[in-house]
Amino acid sequence: MYFDDKIPIYYQIKNHIYHEIITGALQPGEKLPSVRQLAVDVTANVNTVQRALSEMIAAGIIESKRGRGNFVTMETTKITDLKTQLVTTQLAHVYQQLHALNLSDEEILASVQHYIERKGQAK
Amino acid sequence: MYFDDKIPIYYQIKNHIYHEIITGALQPGEKLPSVRQLAVDVTANVNTVQRALSEMIAAGIIESKRGRGNFVTMETTKITDLKTQLVTTQLAHVYQQLHALNLSDEEILASVQHYIERKGQAK
């Protein structure tokens, strides 16, 4: 797994798993790979994976059953809430950043539209 | 200055100064505060500030004159290029993140529009 060296690995693992849950790659109630397997999958240490999982458990998205495994919550409202929260966080961040670069609301919207239209193309 | 503990301080300082240059708070050719003063301003160490400055110098945005100070480049094209680059980086990041949450191009655009319309308001 690719890691951005500017951001803690445990944080990136957490985000990665959240994405899998939100996109349905991991279904509600589904068992996650074991912590040891996850560590191999993402090429990180068990403790680092555990740290990521601990935060997701504290957030109620993952349920931990000792001796059995970790499971995605069955409460789908928690998952939809998580998605809303992640999307909003991303929007707030990019808005704040672009606004700090003196782009007006209109320019921000236009720049996003422009980016989507031109993405993947040579300039 | 507020620091996000998930991102290296030197990196945040660099970004902060870039924003000041792009918004014109620091004009082309203008002298920056001394590294020692900057360290006080942003509540960080001189070496940390210097690391941020070194990268900006390497990028050609800041010119260093030993014994005199650090100065914003007079080449305004470098500044506009920097702005373009920062904006594009932000757009690419948020697009990738939202796309990874299974939002379509249309949904991404709509969510940005929606965010701008509703920002600062209760839900």
Place this chain on the structure above:
DNA sequence: CCTAGTGTTATATTTTACTATTACACTATA
């Protein structure tokens, strides 16, 4: 020429994330 202010660099120390390794607690099942 001297001094104050500037950028630059170096050393030692602290802090934190991460790793490697081991051990412990629990569950299911053969």
Place this chain on the structure above:
DNA sequence: TATAGTGTAATAGTAAAATATAACACTAGG
């Protein structure tokens, strides 16, 4: 009941960022 697989936690070590502090190199101005 023994064993393999699971989560959990502790210990010790490594690496990188950040700090405190000091020194060095240069410039401008008195």
